[in-house]
Amino acid sequence: MFDYKSAFERSIEQVRVEGRYRVFADLKRVRGRFPRAVRRREDGTEQDVVVWCSNDYLGMGQHPVVTEAMQAEIEAAGAGAGGTRNISGTTRSAVDLEAELADWHQKEAALLFTSGYVANEATLATLQKILPGLIIFSDALNHASMIAGIRHGGCERHVFRHNDLEHLEGLLAAAPAGAPKLIAFESVYSMDGDIADLKGTIALAHKYGAMTYLDEVHAVGLYGPRGAGVAERDGVLDQIDIIECTLGKAIGVMGGYIAADAVIVDAIRSWASGFIFTTSLPPALTAGALASVRHLKAHPELRDRHQERARTLKARFAAAGIPVMPSESHIVPVFVGDPVHAKMISDMLLDEHGIYVQPINYPTVPKGTERLRFTPSPDHDDGMMDELVRAMDKLWTHCNVARRPAAA
Numbered sequence: 001m002f003d004y005k006s007a008f009e010r011s012i013e014q015v016r017v018e019g020r021y022r023v024f025a026d027l028k029r030v031r032g033r034f035p036r037a038v039r040r041r042e043d044g045t046e047q048d049v050v051v052w053c054s055n056d057y058l059g060m061g062q063h064p065v066v067t068e069a070m071q072a073e074i075e076a077a078g079a080g081a082g083g084t085r086n087i088s089g090t091t092r093s094a095v096d097l098e099a100e101l102a103d104w105h106q107k108e109a110a111l112l113f114t115s116g117y118v119a120n121e122a123t124l125a126t127l128q129k130i131l132p133g134l135i136i137f138s139d140a141l142n143h144a145s146m147i148a149g150i151r152h153g154g155c156e157r158h159v160f161r162h163n164d165l166e167h168l169e170g171l172l173a174a175a176p177a178g179a180p181k182l183i184a185f186e187s188v189y190s191m192d193g194d195i196a197d198l199k200g201t202i203a204l205a206h207k208y209g210a211m212t213y214l215d216e217v218h219a220v221g222l223y224g225p226r227g228a229g230v231a232e233r234d235g236v237l238d239q240i241d242i243i244e245c246t247l248g249k250a251i252g253v254m255g256g257y258i259a260a261d262a263v264i265v266d267a268i269r270s271w272a273s274g275f276i277f278t279t280s281l282p283p284a285l286t287a288g289a290l291a292s293v294r295h296l297k298a299h300p301e302l303r304d305r306h307q308e309r310a311r312t313l314k315a316r317f318a319a320a321g322i323p324v325m326p327s328e329s330h331i332v333p334v335f336v337g338d339p340v341h342a343k344m345i346s347d348m349l350l351d352e353h354g355i356y357v358q359p360i361n362y363p364t365v366p367k368g369t370e371r372l373r374f375t376p377s378p379d380h381d382d383g384m385m386d387e388l389v390r391a392m393d394k395l396w397t398h399c400n401v402a403r404r405p406a407a408a
């Protein structure tokens with residue numbers, strides 16, 4: 001008979017051999033102390049750590065405005081939503097949140113999903129049902145959830161080289177003029193920290209009659225005067241057809257959504273299996289996200305401080321000869337180049353210095369470009385940066401990893 005157990009064991013062994021077996025850090029977040037947390041080691045003992053790789057970019061996951069709104073909503077409405085959107089699960093705070101999100105992105109409507117992953121997967125697959133013959137043009141570095149949605153629908157698809165508008169134009173020009181087309185891309189690419197050329201992409205979309213689908217997961221809350229993302233910063237909110245985001249990163253809670261014209265949202269709402277056949281988000285969660293979005297809209301100084309922290313960390317790494325990769329955004333990636341050293345440095349930072357940064361390995365990034373990815377928040381103070389730079393400097397020497405001459 002088939003030996004199931006050894007098949008599972010072999011699959012894990014393969015991951016181990018490639019040096020990318022994942023070990024999760026067990027963290028107790030402590031409200032009011034972000035970015036500090038308490039790690040539980042494998043032997044059960046505890047260690048205070050500073051988290052340097054959280055996607056809670058602004059610490060909103062612990063902001064009193066958010067936690068108080070969630071507590072109040074639990075008191076008022078209880079735990080769960082009690083059903084799918086269609087069958088009793090359309091709660092008041094979900095409806096209010098969708099209106100708030102639509103306003104944020106200056107769109108007619110918004111639609112919630114249980115996560116950003118589901119929003120991408122469900123929307124991109126469903127667009128192919130609504131638009132038979134759709135051809136999707138997808139940036140080579142798009143997130144796994146976008147790729148999953150694009151593949152799921154089975155339509156014709158073309159992958160263009162990352163942020164390469166000449167390549168994209170060549171592919172668009174080669175497609176039949178009258179066919180429905182969609183360009184799927186992200187604004188901030190979170191592993192390299194670069195930002196797409198929104199205006200250039202929109203110009204191509206207009207020229208070739210394509211729709212645009214923009215993932216602003218790593219930009220929402222962080223860019224633009226009201227924090228609606230790079231499309232707001234660049235003044236092109238009205239020219240992106242569908243904007244997709246998460247409630248789980250800068251907004252600090254959980255969930256995902258799209259914002260678009262009412263007719264698009266109505267069609268996705270009516271056809272997307274991943275929206276229809278699942279229990280809606282708990283009311284406390286949507287109430288927390290609502291409070292967070294309202295706060296983010298009104299507090300640009302959080303974004304200024306966030307950008308300043310990222311600039312400062314990049315400059316300090318560069319001055320110490322640490323190979324910080326070029327990044328136009330709040331992401332601070334440091335090049336290591338192999339999974340063994342990336343893991344070794346990350347383990348030593350954690351065990352010896354109480355600094356937690358997860359190594360980023362294949363398949364999240366290409367092999368040979370393994371890195372550490374730092375995400376300083378407004379709450380990472382100068383003292384924490386001093387400790388981080390000192391520890392990195394020491395480990396870079398200790399592990400004999402390539403340095404880069406100090407930048408001017």
Ligand SMILES: *Cc1c(COP(=O)(O)O)cnc(C)c1O
Nearest residue numbers: 115116117143217246248255256
């Ligand atoms: C994290 C992420 C998502 C998924 O969002 P979740 O809400 O975490 O499921 C989608 N797109 C990109 C680019 C992401 O980094």
